Amino acid sequence: MSLKSATANDWVELRRDTETGIETLRAHFEGHAYDPHWHDVYLVGATEAGVQQFRCRGRRNVSTPGQAFLLTPGEIHDGDAPEAAGFTYRTMYIEPAWFEGWLARLVDDAPSAGEPMFEATLASDARLVTAIGRAVGALHDADLRMVRHAALDDLLLALGRHVDWRLADTRADDPPSLAGRARDYLHAHATDDIGLDDLADALGVSRFRATRLFKAAYGMPPHAYLVQLRLVRARRRLMAGEEPAETAAALGFADQSHLGRWFQRAYRLSPAAYRRRCTNIPDA
The missing domain is CATH 1.10.10.60 (Homeodomain-like)
Structure with missing residues (x-):
């Protein structure tokens, strides 16, 4: 097993909010960022600078400043920088139970059974990118509790147009593949x-x-x-x-x-x- 080496300019900042369990990360990578992997949480982030390239949902995605990237639990993805200057991004790792409960409190038409998923991996949505920046900043810097809550609520409202609900499969007689x-x-x-x-x-x-x-x-x-x-x-x-x-x-x-x-x-x-x-x- 060979580990692709980091460059001298790579850096990672990680924090965890104790109230919500949300992890916030800001990082910069040049060249190879990380191998294919998946998370058991929702991933909501935005590219701050440079070009971020990653494979997810069977296609190569290219994220640039002004775009958000959205992954549901279990979605396999990797990451690399196709340009020499690398890329800087910020992201949040959100626990499914907390995210679904948060949506249910603030979204009137959320179904009683099912799980939220993102319609697309990339979103060119200025309001959403701004909301991600505010939420990551408030949690990452441990701002006042009410400021953190307001930032998270604003993020949810911005995410609303990008969330779909995947209904739970109730066909008990359908054997698994x-x-x-x-x-x-x-x-x-x-x-x-x-x-x-x-x-x-x-x-x-x-x-x-x-x-x-x-x-x-x-x-x-x-x-x-x-x-x-x-x-x-x-x-x-x-x-x-x-x-x-x-x-x-x-x-x-x-x-x-x-x-x-x-x-x-x-x-x-x-x-x-x-x-x-x-x-x-x-x-x-």
């Missing part, structure tokens, strides 16, 4: 040292077919998805204050260094740095 069954198997055995043969046997197909179907459905092969699943769970444990070494052992990584290499590839922060920024717990 092979890819869906494979995904369920990976979630059920996320911390086990499973192989492709184990996955194939559980599905009753060859390992080659299992890999092909999974990649077609989720955009990455099963082994890459399993790593990302462990990283998502690692973020949760680190956010709760767990030591990186304990997290690595609990999630099936060989050791803390193994976790650290994968974590750095996906998030451009070490597990210790992420833990420190999200919990304010100093390193021992």
